Amino acid sequence: MRAGQKKPLLQVDIHEGEIVAVVGASGSGKSLLAHAVLGILPGNAICEGRIIYRGEELTEERKLRLRGREISFIPQSVNYLDPLLRVGKQVQIGLEKSTAQLKQRELFRQYDLQERDGQLFPYELSGGMLRRVLFATSVREGVRLVIADEPTPGIHPQALAEILKQLKTFAEEGARVMLITHDIMSALEIAHRVAVIKDGCTVEIAEASAFEGRGEGLKTEYTQRLWSALPQNDFDGEFIEKGAVGHGFSGK
Amino acid sequence: MALVGNNLGFYYQKDRWIFKNISLAVAPGEVLGLSGYSGCGKTTLARVLAGYVSSREGRVSLDGGTWGKGKFRPVQLIYQHPEKAIDPKWRMGEVLTEAYKPEPDILEAFEIREEWLKRWPIELSGGELQRFCIVRALHPQTKYIIADEMTTMLDAITQAKIWHSLLNICQSRKLGLIVVSHEKSLLGRVCDRMYEVGHG
């Protein structure tokens, strides 16, 4: 799968069984990229460039046909669930009609949800449970492309590990996974490559292994700075060296 | 001399405590980190400490006393989403000077450009807006600052830059700072002490 948009230039490609993390600040265009691939951009958006999916151009009609089947989306917010539909039913959407109920129960077991939870409405479930429901809606027979838009904000480490593990399973089963996040550290745990996005442009697509040490393996200066500015690394070291007022706080 | 929360407890529905028995203090010039997972009541605790809501149990005292109603509150809260904390119908210049007129050196420290003052909030990025929110909170009468997930939505470079400037100013003015975040590595970098909220 490849997506390319001209001016600003945004280019990402994901191979079968690969996890590519898309990293960038809020407002850099990460979510828009996902929405463009899915064909759920707002009506006034103008989108140029081409999206190639499995060797063929991904047209709007094709998006509509594949969305929720071959292409699955894990949205940023649990607000994407229908507040007026029982969660069990929402998970059944897009499944084979005859086996939908069975499959849904199986998914619930897999995600550690009770069978009777399926009868509940979204507001009756906790945030963590809703995330798991969202995940269950994304698991489909023959999923070939998974797009996860910030699935990990403010989530506790245990649930985070769970989500990352699930994305990894998708990839191991041969799907392409696009993980959109601004949390580089958790992305690096599973991603093969990392696409760094800034102001709607791809700055660099780096191998995950390049994010190491002082980032010598990274090609562009911006990515290096991004890497070293992490609290785990150098943090504000860059600004101290510049001779800014006062001193750094790295020692604490 | 400190911002002290004594035995604080809060709930929205009776007997469903969001947090209980929380006691903490931050002294001028000190940086205290509040960590905890989402939903553990960090944000509510921050709002209680900043005087936005009053606690159901216990009390918050400021340098031994309390603050008056209808006056400038010396404890200022900085929110996670700057775009919600700024009136979308105001120009940035008006936003900046709502409470006081900041000195040029503080604008320089946060790299706020002159031309931004004429713009509308939607024309600036989250990182740029957040800098306005911080400068706004650094009123001459401010004694304590509570930063609630202040840089969670920003990229690492902007995050490092903002913290660098804010910590410098807090140190030179001897302001007490409470940093609320779920990111342990960040708290480890900027805080003198840590306080863990909730039990998971």
Next chain:
Amino acid sequence: MIMTRTEHNVRKKMLQLLVFSSLLLLLLLLLSFILSDENLRLSSAGKNLPPSLEHLFGTDWLGRDMFTRTLKGLRLSLAVGAFASIMSVIVATVMGICAATFGKVVDNTVSWVIDLFIGMPHLVFMILISFIAGGGIKGIVLGVSLTHWMSLARVVRSEVLQIKHSEYIQISQSYGKSPWFIARKHILPFVLPQIMIGFLLMFPHVILHEAALTFLGFGLSPQTPAIGIILSEAMSHISTGKWWLVFFPGVLLVVVIKSFDNIGEQLRILMEPSSSNK
């Protein structure tokens, strides 16, 4: 990626519609000033003439030019409509902001009054009020403005409730700003667009109801050249085959009202970014 440019065309079309409606109204207004009162002089020679190039809308049973009469009548109706709309917008704004800011008791009272007013049959209520006020222009303005403010007041109330707890207002409070400052600087600019559009959308209602009241004989006196009067007079002549007396004034009234409705509606859509994306 295929993305048609139809959205642009939709926007352009909306703007065109807006400009067209405004120009039409302006033209009618100008004409009503330009046309001389001479045309209203009674003339026995030109009685009951059907529409022609000389008399676009024909003449009535006293030989007055109907085109002139209709336009002058519309002008008065518009003036009354504008005044009554402003009155009810003011009532709505005050009620709405009060309900949202002065606590539970005020809110409950205002909500109760709103429900009470909405519960009454519109026209009956209006007739009642203008009758009590003694009819005439005063009666109409009072009757119309006291029965049209409720829905806008509700909108204003919910808008204010929505931003009352917004972070920027809480921050403003933490700076020790007064409620007056907050209402003036934060709340009013926020609800102003709603109020403007509420005003424009109320306009056609008010004109229509004013015409209805006059038509039913509870409004303006028969000498005033109002559109309602023209219509009610003309009714008695329909059966004698003088269709133009009621047809043209009626159509023009509908056109004017539709234009106002258009302007209000297009502005509402254009100013709401979320709905303009559709």
